[in-house]
Amino acid sequence: MSAHGDFDVLVIGAGFGGMYMVHSARQHGLRVHALEAGGDVGGTWYWNRYPGARCDVESLEYSYGFSDDLQQDWVWTERYASQPEILAYADHVATRFDLRRDISFTTTVRSATFDEERSRWIVRTEAGEELSGQFLVTAIGCLSAANIPPFPGLEHFGGEWQHTGRWPATGLDFSGKRVGVIGTGSSGVQSIPVIAGQAEKLFVFQRTPAYTVPAHNRALSGEEEKAIKADYPAFRAANRLMITAMGSRFPLNDVSALAVSPDERERLFEERWERGGLGFMGSFNDLLIDAAANELAAAFVRNKIRTIVEDPDVAGRLCPTTTIGCKRLCVDTGYYATFNRDNVELVDVAAAPITEITAAGLRTTERAFDLDCIVFATGFDAMTGALSRIDIRGRGGMPLTDAWAEGPRTYLGLGVAGFPNLFTITGPGSPSVLANMVVAVEQHVDWITGCIEHLRTRGVREIEPTAEAQDAWVTFVADVADFTLFPTCNSWYLGANIEGKRRVFMPLLGFPEYVEQCERVAAKGYEGFALI
Numbered sequence: 001m002s003a004h005g006d007f008d009v010l011v012i013g014a015g016f017g018g019m020y021m022v023h024s025a026r027q028h029g030l031r032v033h034a035l036e037a038g039g040d041v042g043g044t045w046y047w048n049r050y051p052g053a054r055c056d057v058e059s060l061e062y063s064y065g066f067s068d069d070l071q072q073d074w075v076w077t078e079r080y081a082s083q084p085e086i087l088a089y090a091d092h093v094a095t096r097f098d099l100r101r102d103i104s105f106t107t108t109v110r111s112a113t114f115d116e117e118r119s120r121w122i123v124r125t126e127a128g129e130e131l132s133g134q135f136l137v138t139a140i141g142c143l144s145a146a147n148i149p150p151f152p153g154l155e156h157f158g159g160e161w162q163h164t165g166r167w168p169a170t171g172l173d174f175s176g177k178r179v180g181v182i183g184t185g186s187s188g189v190q191s192i193p194v195i196a197g198q199a200e201k202l203f204v205f206q207r208t209p210a211y212t213v214p215a216h217n218r219a220l221s222g223e224e225e226k227a228i229k230a231d232y233p234a235f236r237a238a239n240r241l242m243i244t245a246m247g248s249r250f251p252l253n254d255v256s257a258l259a260v261s262p263d264e265r266e267r268l269f270e271e272r273w274e275r276g277g278l279g280f281m282g283s284f285n286d287l288l289i290d291a292a293a294n295e296l297a298a299a300f301v302r303n304k305i306r307t308i309v310e311d312p313d314v315a316g317r318l319c320p321t322t323t324i325g326c327k328r329l330c331v332d333t334g335y336y337a338t339f340n341r342d343n344v345e346l347v348d349v350a351a352a353p354i355t356e357i358t359a360a361g362l363r364t365t366e367r368a369f370d371l372d373c374i375v376f377a378t379g380f381d382a383m384t385g386a387l388s389r390i391d392i393r394g395r396g397g398m399p400l401t402d403a404w405a406e407g408p409r410t411y412l413g414l415g416v417a418g419f420p421n422l423f424t425i426t427g428p429g430s431p432s433v434l435a436n437m438v439v440a441v442e443q444h445v446d447w448i449t450g451c452i453e454h455l456r457t458r459g460v461r462e463i464e465p466t467a468e469a470q471d472a473w474v475t476f477v478a479d480v481a482d483f484t485l486f487p488t489c490n491s492w493y494l495g496a497n498i499e500g501k502r503r504v505f506m507p508l509l510g511f512p513e514y515v516e517q518c519e520r521v522a523a524k525g526y527e528g529f530a531l532i
């Protein structure tokens with residue numbers, strides 16, 4: 001469908017956020033249209049097709065809860081769903097709810113300008129199409145703006161290269177090839193074991209070692225699925241009460257790591273390690289707020305690395321020294337053991353950084369590497385990158401990038417002062433990446449459509465956060481972060497992975513309290529927003 005026309009709601013993006021936004025807006029009788037850069041629905045799961053891509057949230061939780069028929073009908077085959085299975089799920093949802101008729105694909109939004117006279121957003125695409133909407137909803141993902149470090153010489157590279165977040169649907173054939181993977185965050189940690197099994201030789205270029213815990217992925221038993229499906233709404237409700245909106249079956253152990261004996265501590269860490277997954281950080285209640293407690297968990301993982309990796313020198317270089325969980329914990333299948341393979345070499349690019357990409361491969365300050373393929377697992381300009389790549393202008397033609405020059409400023413992570421009728425699904429200042437994203441997305445969409453209904457039934461043309469409410473919210477988000485160890489490392493949560501980006505902790509920790517806050521604001525007639 002080509003993009004043109006005037007709508008009640010324009011949506012940018014057709015990943016999990018955009019898809020549900022289209023569905024929910026329709027249910028509320030709104031004329032809605034979504035613009036999607038990709039060729040189909042799925043967002044993150046459309047773009048991240050790299051080998052080994054898999055969700056690190058359990059599949060029975062990482063799925064929509066808005067339709068009981070949907071959650072009853074869909075059958076997940078594994079504890080952690082693979083990228084192809086999640087993309088198949090997105091396809092199923094789009095077909096089941098006939099979403100595609102209100103989505104334009106391969107349509108990249110270039111600009112969005114608020115027309116103050118008409119109280120409408122004017123959106124222009126790269127192809128020159130123009131649309132308008134009373135409301136603009138961004139559903140462009142927190143981790144969608146791929147970051148390729150500006151290594152000189154990439155244009156001269158004679159082999160093939162890809163970023164994990166822009167992986168071609170046709171895949172890459174690594175057989176018989178010399179491959180270099182740059183980056184050891186979640187994407188590197190997932191792809192490295194798989195690529196190692198395919199390539200003739202794999203060089204892993206590591207700058208900062210990551211902490212990763214085993215996924216212990218497995219086929220889902222019918223019994224497990226049956227038990228949850230017997231009362232799926234209760235399961236969803238229990239998860240929404242968790243700080244990260246997930247993991248109610250194995251919740252936080254509400255005890256300090258410093259309050260138990262060394263043997264008991266080891267037993268509890270081991271139990272979580274054996275269970276696998278992100279729940280490891282819930283072994284004790286102070287791992288992300290007390291540096292001494294955190295170090296105990298970090299030391300446990302370092303011991304595991306030394307046990308798994310046979311070469312002590314390689315094991316030493318794989319051992320992180322930073323705060324565990326400060327950068328997002330990785331979840332892997334066979335990552336550390338991959339370094340026992342003869343065809344895998346770990347290259348420390350903290351000690352000897354990459355200086356350039358060459359026609360034949362790449363060069364560090366110490367050595368040249370001949371490569372047939374380079375995989376950039378180098379992450380994203382997170383949370384604000386996708387927004388700042390669109391020319392978004394609010395009142396008086398103010399660019400969003402100017403309004404956010406000192407870091408993103410929002411109210412509830414949902415609205416921005418000076419940008420009326422703009423809603424940001426999982427925007428900075430909301431739990432987003434510190435929660436189960438699908439749950440966070442559904443909560444935002446429900447709140448947004450509820451808000452639009454409130455405005456329309458009262459004949460309100462515009463809604464916009466007040467500067468005071470926004471200032472207070474920005475302070476609150478920072479205060480919550482400062483109570484934790486999150487600000488102590490150079491993570492993408494802080495924008496620290498992007499040169500020149502303002503260091504601001506962007507997500508908000510604590511899903512249930514956040515939901516309460518959103519509901520309170522709505523119940524008080526959208527307190528903190530100006531309604532015109």
Ligand code: NAP
Pocket residue numbers: 054055056057143149164182183184185186187188190205206207208328331349354377378379380433492497
């Ligand atoms: P990331 O966590 O930001 O990791 C990027 C990696 O690239 C880091 O190891 C980084 O090193 C390295 N790097 C960046 N610039 C470099 C340079 N100039 N030279 C050498 N190394 C460089 O990105 P990601 O792995 O794509 O993951 C991002 C997020 O996406 C995750 O944290 C997670 O939230 C999500 N994700 C989830 C899954 C899942 O569900 N399983 C999978 C993939 C991604 P430094 O640490 O030194 O900067």
